[in-house]
């Protein structure tokens with residue numbers, strides 16, 4: 001018996017999964033229909049073999065974990081349904097929250113950033129750490145079970161992001177509840193494939209948006225001119241181009257780097273487009289090959305992942321992994337998004353995650369504030385103030 005069947009007590013039987021996977025973004029609303037068959041769980045490195053055993057029809061949906069050595073959580077469904085975005089417009093109920101705490105504290109997070117900067121300073125050789133993305137979390141507890149569908153619907157009303165709602169394996173070691181899901185508002189496309197054409201839209205380099213239009217313009221201009229943010233961004237774009245090049249006959253970023261925004265953040269973003277040599281390479285395999293990019297991990301990748309494992313006190317699990325779909329019957333067409341600006345929700349608990357890229361020249365206090373701002377979108381849909389995750393002014397760093 002594998003861990004899915006143990007936790008869900010479903011044996012190897014397919015199960016009905018009406019709300020286990022939904023995406024809603026500028027390209028409409030997609031959700032799974034019909035009975036779902038689990039893809040045997042395993043590491044990303046052996047996903048090609050596991051997928052080959054799933055046949056050539058149906059749609060693969062689900063979540064890839066942050067660490068490549070952790071187990072993915074994927075399902076095969078007969079089909080996905082697409083609806084216009086309006087299908088989600090409804091009036092979701094309010095959520096009453098009881099408690100909130102930061103894990104780790106902003107001060108401890110800033111200390112980890114300082115530690116990473118020391119490592120970067122010390123090692124000036126070929127294997128030197130150039131970038132690492134460090135995350136922190138907020139735990140919120142509601143009075144009652146958090147209504148996941150309402151949270152998803154509320155997020156999906158923001159058309160500057162792609163909202164996702166993806167079932168996760170229950171983790172009874174953490175809480176005695178079932179029905180765990182990852183729900184979020186990602187602005188970042190890892191990879192989309194349509195026929196032979198692929199797109200990736202990495203983001204890196206961030207500034208918090210301001211309510212005052214003059215301050216907001218200053219924040220935007222400051223980001224556009226920041227050499228540190230441009231370096232942080234270029235590392236991601238180069239990595240994605242290098243990784244996709246062997247799969248592509250043409251590849252490039254014709255529009256260059258531009259500012260993009262959500263309701264709460266400014267980012268530097270670069271649209272990467274290409275033509276595949278083999279137009280039947282499934283999007284899920286391309287996403288698995290790319291993941292984790294230095295937008296969520298760092299460079300060199302393995303060194304950065306090891307440091308994340310050492311410095312972050314809370315497991316990332318599926319945060320900063322990827323969520324998406326891949327239609328095997330249509331040459332693997334589909335879209336995979338970076339699973340950020342999200343919360344791991346189970347029963348009355350939600351754990352929100354936010355990370356920031358650290359490069360030489362980063363300021364630990366500014367990174368603690370940046371992660372605070374990145375909690376904003378999820379805090380707001382949970383009924384809290386969007387700046388409730390900002391480090392308190394009185395915090396001693």
Ligand SMILES: C=C(O[C@@H]1C=C(C(=O)O)C=C[C@H]1O)C(=O)O
Nearest residue numbers: 204205206295340354355356357
């Ligand atoms: C890691 C996160 O965001 C990533 C890090 C960014 C940065 O460091 O500037 C920007 C966008 C994302 O690629 C997150 O939101 O948790």
